[in-house]
Amino acid sequence: MKVLMFGWEFPPHISGGLGTACYGLVKGMAHHKQDLIFVVPKLWGDEDPLAEFVNASDVEIDYRERRFRDIWKNLTYLEVSSFLIPYLSPEEYHNHTERLLKDQDELESSVLANKFTFSGKYGKDLILEVSRYALVAAQIAKNKEFDLIHAHDWLSFPAGIAAKQMSGKPLIAHVHATEFDRSGQTVNQRVYDIERAGMEAADKIIAVSQLTKNTIVAKYGIPEEKVTVVHNAVLDTSIIKSKEEKKVPEKIVTFLGRITFQKGPEYFVEAAHKVIKKDENVRFVMAGSGDLLNRMILRVAELRIGTKFHFTGFLKGDDVDKMFALSDVYVMPSVSEPFGISPLEAVRHNTPVIISKQSGVAEVLQNAVKVDFWDIDAMADAIFALLHYNGISKMFREMGREELKKLKWEHVAKKVIDIYKQTVNQ
Amino acid sequence: MRTICFYFQVHQPYRLKPYRFFEIGDDHDYWDDYSNRNIMKKVAKKCYLPMNQLLLELIRKYQGKFKVCFSISGTILDQMEAYAPEVLHSFQELVATGHVELLNETYSHSLCALKSESEFKDMVHLHQEKIKQYFNGYTPKVFRNTELIYSDSIGEMVGKMGFDGILSEGAKHILGWKSPNFVYVNANEPKLKVLLKNFRLSDDIAFRFGETKWSDYPLTTDKFMGWLNQVPAEDEVINLFMDYETFGEHQWKETGIFEFMRHLPDAVFNQTNFSFSTPSEVIANASPVGKIHVPIPISWADEERDLTAWLGNDLQDEAFDRLFELEAKVKKSNDPAIHRDWRYLQTSDHFYYMCTKFFSDGDIHAYFSPYESPYEAFINYMNVLSDFILRLKQAEKDAVSG
Numbered sequence: 001m002k003v004l005m006f007g008w009e010f011p012p013h014i015s016g017g018l019g020t021a022c023y024g025l026v027k028g029m030a031h032h033k034q035d036l037i038f039v040v041p042k043l044w045g046d047e048d049p050l051a052e053f054v055n056a057s058d059v060e061i062d063y064r065e066r067r068f069r070d071i072w073k074n075l076t077y078l079e080v081s082s083f084l085i086p087y088l089s090p091e092e093y094h095n096h097t098e099r100l101l102k103d104q105d106e107l108e109s110s111v112l113a114n115k116f117t118f119s120g121k122y123g124k125d126l127i128l129e130v131s132r133y134a135l136v137a138a139q140i141a142k143n144k145e146f147d148l149i150h151a152h153d154w155l156s157f158p159a160g161i162a163a164k165q166m167s168g169k170p171l172i173a174h175v176h177a178t179e180f181d182r183s184g185q186t187v188n189q190r191v192y193d194i195e196r197a198g199m200e201a202a203d204k205i206i207a208v209s210q211l212t213k214n215t216i217v218a219k220y221g222i223p224e225e226k227v228t229v230v231h232n233a234v235l236d237t238s239i240i241k242s243k244e245e246k247k248v249p250e251k252i253v254t255f256l257g258r259i260t261f262q263k264g265p266e267y268f269v270e271a272a273h274k275v276i277k278k279d280e281n282v283r284f285v286m287a288g289s290g291d292l293l294n295r296m297i298l299r300v301a302e303l304r305i306g307t308k309f310h311f312t313g314f315l316k317g318d319d320v321d322k323m324f325a326l327s328d329v330y331v332m333p334s335v336s337e338p339f340g341i342s343p344l345e346a347v348r349h350n351t352p353v354i355i356s357k358q359s360g361v362a363e364v365l366q367n368a369v370k371v372d373f374w375d376i377d378a379m380a381d382a383i384f385a386l387l388h389y390n391g392i393s394k395m396f397r398e399m400g401r402e403e404l405k406k407l408k409w410e411h412v413a414k415k416v417i418d419i420y421k422q423t424v425n426q
Numbered sequence: 427m428r429t430i431c432f433y434f435q436v437h438q439p440y441r442l443k444p445y446r447f448f449e450i451g452d453d454h455d456y457w458d459d460y461s462n463r464n465i466m467k468k469v470a471k472k473c474y475l476p477m478n479q480l481l482l483e484l485i486r487k488y489q490g491k492f493k494v495c496f497s498i499s500g501t502i503l504d505q506m507e508a509y510a511p512e513v514l515h516s517f518q519e520l521v522a523t524g525h526v527e528l529l530n531e532t533y534s535h536s537l538c539a540l541k542s543e544s545e546f547k548d549m550v551h552l553h554q555e556k557i558k559q560y561f562n563g564y565t566p567k568v569f570r571n572t573e574l575i576y577s578d579s580i581g582e583m584v585g586k587m588g589f590d591g592i593l594s595e596g597a598k599h600i601l602g603w604k605s606p607n608f609v610y611v612n613a614n615e616p617k618l619k620v621l622l623k624n625f626r627l628s629d630d631i632a633f634r635f636g637e638t639k640w641s642d643y644p645l646t647t648d649k650f651m652g653w654l655n656q657v658p659a660e661d662e663v664i665n666l667f668m669d670y671e672t673f674g675e676h677q678w679k680e681t682g683i684f685e686f687m688r689h690l691p692d693a694v695f696n697q698t699n700f701s702f703s704t705p706s707e708v709i710a711n712a713s714p715v716g717k718i719h720v721p722i723p724i725s726w727a728d729e730e731r732d733l734t735a736w737l738g739n740d741l742q743d744e745a746f747d748r749l750f751e752l753e754a755k756v757k758k759s760n761d762p763a764i765h766r767d768w769r770y771l772q773t774s775d776h777f778y779y780m781c782t783k784f785f786s787d788g789d790i791h792a793y794f795s796p797y798e799s800p801y802e803a804f805i806n807y808m809n810v811l812s813d814f815i816l817r818l819k820q821a822e823k824d825a826v827s828g
Contacts, residue, residue: 247451248816283812285447297801301740306808307748307815310447313805322448 001424002035004146004163005051006137006156013044017341018153018176021208024235026050028413037144039159041118041133056136057117071138071162126155127190134158141166148420150174154191157198164201170423173202178215181336184261196220204423206230206416208339209360230415231364232339233407240348242325250283250308251387254327254351256320257334257342259290264333264356264373269296271331273303274380275387282308282387287323289314324349329386329393333373334359343368347404352396354382364407367399427662427711429703430654430694431621433570433593434670436474436517437499437535438466439775441796445806450813456767461796466502466509473674478516480684484691485525492691493525495704496670497570500533500553501773503560514560521561527704530554530566530589536772537736539571539580540723541750544757549769550587568592568705572774574623574667574726575733578613578719585615591709593667596622597724597731607661609708610718619709620718623667623726627653632668636681647686647693654698662712664700667726728783736777741804746777748811755818764821767814771807779803 005026009019022038027050029036036051043055061068116132119125137159141149149171151160157173164171179187179195199205199220205227207213213227246252253275255268265286272284286296286309293311300309315323324330330346330353337359344361346353355362356373369382386393443458484492498517506514520526532538532549533556539546550569557564569589571580576594584592596606606622630650634640642649657664669676677683694700703711727735737746749771756768779795780803797803 247449249451294799294801297804298740301744301804304744304747306744306804307812310450310809310812311805312447319448326448 001148001420002037002146003029003420004141004144004149004169005036005038006133006149006151006159006163007038007040008152008155010038010040010043010047010053012046013042017339020235020341021176021232021339022152023048023050024233024409025413025416027235028233028409028411029417031410032413032417034413034417037140037146039137039140041129054140056133056140057115059136059139060115061135061139065139065142067166068135068138071135071165130155130158130194134162138162138166141169147424148172150416150420151198151202152176154179154195154198157194157201160198161201170203170426171201172204172206172419172423173198174206174208175199175212175216175338176208177338178212178219180215180219181212181262181338184335202226203426204228204419206419208232209363211358211360211363212338228419230412230419231360231407232341233409233412234341234344234348234404235409236348237404237408238348239350239401239404240321240325242321242349244322244325246326248283250281251328252283252285252326253329253331253383253387254285254287254323255331255333256287256315256323257332259286259288259293259296261292262334262336263290264335265290265292265296266299267333267373267376267379268331269299269303269309270376271333271379271383272309273305274376275383276305276308279384279387282383284309285312285323285327286310287312287315287320320345321349324351327351329354329383331379331383332356332359332361333371333379335373337361344404344407347400350397350401352386352393352400354379354386365400365403367396367403427701428699429662429701429708429711430664430666431703431705431708432494433529433665433667433705434494434496434672435570435668436496436502436670438462438469438502438505439535439773440501440505440770441465442776442806442810445809445813447809450809451816452813454763454767454813454817456810456813457770458796462505463509466505466513469671469675470510470513472679473671474510474513475516476679476684477670477673477687478513478520480688481526482516482520482523484688485520485523488691488695490523490525491695491702493527493702493704493707495527495529495568497529497531498557499531499535500556501535501770503556518561521564525704527568527706528557528561528564528566529568529570529593529705530557531570532572532772534769534773535572535775536769537572537575537746537774537777538750538772539575539583540733540737541746542753543583545750545753545772546583547587549772552769568709573736575723576620576720576725577723578721580723581612581618581620581720582614585612585618589618591619591621591705593621593665593705594623594720595667595724595726595731596625596665599731600718600720600724604718605658605661606665607657607663608715609663609712610716611714613717613719616714616717619714621663621665621705621708622718623665625726627664628666628668631666631683631686632672632676635672635683635686636677644682645686647689648697650686650690651693651697654694654700663703663708734783735781736774739780739782739800741780741782741800742777745780745804745807745811748808748815752815752818755822758825759818759821761821764814764817771811771814776803776807780807 007022011023030050038051039054041056118129141163149160149163152174153176160171179191199222207227207229210229213229216222217224257263259265330351332343332355334356339360343353343355354369357370358373362370371378441458533552568591569584570593574595606624610620612618724731780800782800
């Protein structure tokens with residue numbers, strides 16, 4: 001059995017969590033010797049050679065094939081005027097759409113050109129790239145032999161649909177996050193429509209958590225039996241022993257992630273305020289950047305906790321490890337988190353974690369305190385307990401380590417391969 | 427009497443280096459030596475040295491009929507000593523002519539007058555000592571609070587400390603129909619004379635001089651004499667108060683600002699009936715016309731002439747309150763490094779960088795800030811302050827055990 005897989009990015013050139021998850025899955029697949037063609041919009045040449053990689057930028061489209069016109073017609077839901085860049089101000093949005101409308105004709109001709117170089121980023125021409133990616137997918141589907149198509153998240157759903165149209169092979173849609181996780185209640189209708197089209201066209205859907213499955217069923221009207229939950233895993237489950245030494249006498253409680261609505265940073269600040277009132281011996285750190293950063297800084301100033309609550313800005317590489325290593329408690333108060341890998345990173349650093357019940361990772365990690373993201377009293381309680389009652393934090397550390405060992409990508413790949421078999425045999 | 431009183435504020439803060447969370451508890455060196463040195467050297471070259479040279483020439487040429495006054499903050503004196511001793515020497519040479527008055531201020535250009543009388547007195551005293559030490563025993567008689575910040579109670583405090591006068595802003599909302607071109611007295615302590623800045627004529631030089639879109643551009647000495655001659659005949663003193671960095675730094679040499687100043691005394695003597703005076707001479711020669719009431723503090727900053735450039739938003743208030751609640755602990759310490767850092771952390775510039783008035787006066791704030799945003803300024807300051815608090819705690823522990 002051979003699988004044609006569509007992703008959007010692949011390490012080391014990634015800007016989101018999707019690339020990491022795809023890498024883990026492909027690695028797991030390689031462990032089981034699963035035959036795989038992995039397509040990305042742009043290859044850089046330094047990817048780990050785990051599969052047969054196809055660089056969409058290299059694929060030339062042969063328009064003599066009549067079916068391309070049909071596929072292009074079916075892509076009308078990807079109208080060029082749509083707007084997919086998050087975090088723009090109204091003025092920027094206006095300028096952006098103005099420009100897009102002007103360029104519309106030009107755009108259609110470039111999408112339909114023989115060759116096209118993708119940026120593979122989440123840039124301003126995202127929708128153009130998504131549509132072009134679908135056309136390329138159709139061409140690849142025509143050229144290659146395979147038994148099944150597997151597409152990751154909405155960016156590659158149109159590609160999956162087009163490949164299915166061209167080949168007639170079954171399609172598996174893998175949902176790592178939905179528009180509701182990214183944008184809260186103000187969803188982008190275009191993205192929602194693409195997600196829904198992908199889910200409907202798919203023969204089977206894989207969701208990264210029960211939480212995500214619930215969203216798929218409730219918000220996209222997909223029958224429950226079509227969706228299977230397969231949790232993510234961690235690339236490396238070994239424990240990291242850091243030599244990093246803490247330089248402040250206080251305990252450190254950390255939030256690490258994008259400072260956006262989805263991640264619930266304001267609940268962390270409010271809980272911190274409650275703990276600081278009771279406990280002199282603690283510092284809070286908010287590491288990361290995002291559109292709510294300035295609002296969080298103002299709130300910390302307003303609560304007058306500025307000498308006990310610190311901001312680091314965006315951290316990379318070694319500094320992330322350092323931050324985990326220095327932390328006594330890690331908190332992930334996400335409002336909506338389809339999975340959420342970072343608490344598992346904290347466990348690797350022997351740091352006990354508090355996670356919101358609204359995160360997929362809560363379904364796999366038992367040795368963690370779980371609270372509702374909005375329940376700042378419970379969050380403050382949990383922080384205080386993990387800081388002061390050594391029994392519980394020690395237990396979390398030891399048992400979390402054991403739990404982590406079970407979260408391997410090869411187990412995940414095995415489950416996915418089983419789904420392939422069922423789907424092909426249907 | 428009709429006279430012009432030039433006062434120049436000479437100040438540089440000790441800027442903080444980028445200080446990350448990871449450094450708290452470990453790194454107690456907060457100051458950005460590299461940029462402080464570079465800025466000092468740059469401003470010395472563009473402003474302090476050429477302007478001091480020009481003033482010296484003018485004072486010699488007019489044999490004492492042309493005179494000016496400075497307030498030189500303690501933080502810039504420390505930086506001159508460390509990075510540019512030639513600037514210090516040139517100021518010493520100017521003061522030695524006897525036609526340059528020096529004012530007293532708080533050592534580190536602090537906002538402590540608004541928060542702590544005890545710290546204020548300490549800071550004034552420290553500055554006095556520094557001036558005495560560097561300028562051959564010179565003892566200032568007139569006071570200038572940080573950024574011309576003034577209120578009835580600040581004036582009262584200053585008057586009780588024995589000063590003859592204080593400088594402040596001729597803010598419209600406190601003057602009403604009154605003119606800044608007279609000497610006033612403090613409302614609670616009438617012994618203290620108050621000199622108010624004529625902000626129109628001062629800002630014509632300090633802010634508008636090189637502004638090509640200004641309807642009066644270019645400003646010539648003839649034009650400026652015309653405006654001086656339009657001042658009502660009974661008005662006694664034109665207080666021209668400005669940053670010293672106006673000359674060559676805010677207004678570049680290419681604008682002609684140095685040439686304007688070079689020809690100004692000549693034009694004043696030939697085309698008007700004005701003389702030049704230092705603040706002490708103004709106070710000695712003009713009789714006060716009445717009390718000036720300033721119940722709420724004013725300053726020379728921004729359109730509002732209030733304190734909102736430094737205090738009032740949550741970032742600024744949090745930083746300011748956390749800093750000043752440490753006073754008792756600092757005063758108990760014998761460590762000179764703790765005293766120095768506490769003083770340098772009080773410098774008003776740190777709070778100025780945290781100002782969020784983006785849309786009206788944001789431009790000028792952004793020009794002077796080493797940070798990309800007021801939020802960054804806050805984060806960096808609070809990280810440093812957190813480390814400073816840890817040091818104080820450690821010092822306390824050491825004192826108990828030792």
